[in-house]
Amino acid sequence: MADSMWIRVPVAIKAKVTEDLKLKIIGDLQNTIKQMEADLNQFDFQAKQVMNQAANDLSAAPRLREQIEVERKKRTDAKAEAEEQLKQANNLQLGAEIGYGTPMERMVEVKIGDNLQALMGAEILTEDGKIIAFRM
Incomplete structure (x- = not known):
């Protein structure tokens, strides 16, 4: 296993x-x-x-x-x-955050005991087309 x-x-x-x-x-x-x-x-x-x-x-x-x-x-x-x-x-x-663009996917390694909900909430924040933050 x-x-x-x-x-x-x-x-x-x-x-x-x-x-x-x-x-x-x-x-x-x-x-x-x-x-x-x-x-x-x-x-x-x-x-x-x-x-x-x-x-x-x-x-x-x-x-x-x-x-x-x-x-x-x-x-x-x-x-x-x-x-x-x-x-x-x-x-x-101005300054508000909105869903914009096509959602993407990422590959993550999960282990027994990991919080799956925390892994599902990832976001990429952009400003004028440039990535300014990753939120996990």
Whole structure:
């Protein structure tokens, strides 16, 4: 029986909010919302064309209309979520720490008696893209 084992554990990536980071997040969200609006307009245009073509087929039109409404709702819900994220981004306090980036993993050796919860809470803190702290 082994006394230890190597395992992969998650590492959260956090960023300290700076003016540059806040502006980047806000700009990215504004661009995303603009793209969503353009996509929604294009979708509406194409949906009207499809509905006009299907107007003669009375059996297909209701089903098609329902599919269009479901897809439109998905898109408007996603846009509303992005708009809510934009509101939150505008309210970010400088110096606050936020989850930012893709979580990573690290390899750790665990031994009998180790506190597994303590190993699972690792974080990397960044500021303007540079690592400023490791928290274990």
